[in-house]
Amino acid sequence: MIRTPRDFTFARRQLLGGGVTLGALTLLTGCDVSDSDAVQAALARVSAWNDRVQASLFGPDRLAPTFPESMAIKDFRYNAWYGPEQAPRLDPADYRLLLAGRIADKRPWTVAALHALPQVTQITRHVCVEGWSMIGKWTGTPLRTFLERIGADTTARYVGFECADGYYEGLDMPTALHPQTLMAFRLHDELLPHRHGFPFKLRIPTKLGFKNPKFVTTLYVTDKQPRGYWTDRGYNWFSGL
Ligand SMILES: Nc1nc2c(c(=O)[nH]1)N[C@H]1C(S)=C(S)[C@@H](COP(=O)(O)O)O[C@H]1N2
Ligand SMILES: [Mo]
Numbered sequence: 684m685i686r687t688p689r690d691f692t693f694a695r696r697q698l699l700g701g702g703v704t705l706g707a708l709t710l711l712t713g714c715d716v717s718d719s720d721a722v723q724a725a726l727a728r729v730s731a732w733n734d735r736v737q738a739s740l741f742g743p744d745r746l747a748p749t750f751p752e753s754m755a756i757k758d759f760r761y762n763a764w765y766g767p768e769q770a771p772r773l774d775p776a777d778y779r780l781l782l783a784g785r786i787a788d789k790r791p792w793t794v795a796a797l798h799a800l801p802q803v804t805q806i807t808r809h810v811c812v813e814g815w816s817m818i819g820k821w822t823g824t825p826l827r828t829f830l831e832r833i834g835a836d837t838t839a840r841y842v843g844f845e846c847a848d849g850y851y852e853g854l855d856m857p858t859a860l861h862p863q864t865l866m867a868f869r870l871h872d873e874l875l876p877h878r879h880g881f882p883f884k885l886r887i888p889t890k891l892g893f894k895n896p897k898f899v900t901t902l903y904v905t906d907k908q909p910r911g912y913w914t915d916r917g918y919n920w921f922s923g924l
Contacts, residue, residue, distance in 0.1 A: 822868060
């Protein structure tokens with residue numbers, strides 16, 4: 684039987700949703716489900732293969748759809764593994780974005796300096812794996828512009844992020860340089876609310892919601908694939924849309 688990438692993606696989703704039978708799991712992985720290390724190893728291989736296939740299918744020049752202003756939702760839905768009242772409230776007086784890795788100028792950035800960067804606005808759809816999506820209007824600086832400003836080595840393979848709540852994520856360099864990948868400072872024309880990531884979130888319309896880190900405190904450039912909070916919990920690292 685020949686399996687297409689879609690079959691694997693489907694099987695993976697079924698597994699994540701708990702909707703797969705043990706027989707199907709054995710068929711898919713070729714190993715006995717009682718041997719959970721072997722199952723994990725097989726799934727990790729399927730997942731890594733899926734990431735490679737996706738990376739080759741979703742070219743860096745492919746644009747995510749944009750929408751008219753009238754479709755943008757002002758009261759945007761909040762998501763994290765904790766409630767909105769627990770979201771970090773970073774103080775603009777002492778916030779600094781720290782830079783690390785393959786970057787020429789690693790001086791930390793204040794909120795004022797970030798806000799002084801050139802900005803663009805885009806209206807795109809945010810898609811969360813938990814089963815909701817919403818169109819929003821975000822304004823901010825293309826990550827590419829910022830990476831150029833700080834002298835990042837864009838021949839490196841990845842850009843990684845660490846966040847004030849302990850979350851962490853990473854992007855492949857083509858996605859980091861994609862014209863629609865923004866450091867978003869505003870949501871629906873207003874300063875990004877704390878729960879949505881003040882002072883900024885990465886807004887990446889070519890990726891699932893979980894690859895859009897909020898309240899970023901460190902940005903680094905590296906050749907080693909950064910870990911991701913949800914990737915460590917079973918989701919695909921690439922997770923393109
Ligand atoms: N720091 C941080 N970033 C995060 C998350 C998180 O829990 N912490 N959740 C992710 C997920 S799963 C989603 S869907 C979006 C939600 O962003 P929003 O609250 O602005 O809608 O943030 C992503 N980025
Ligand atoms: Mo999400």
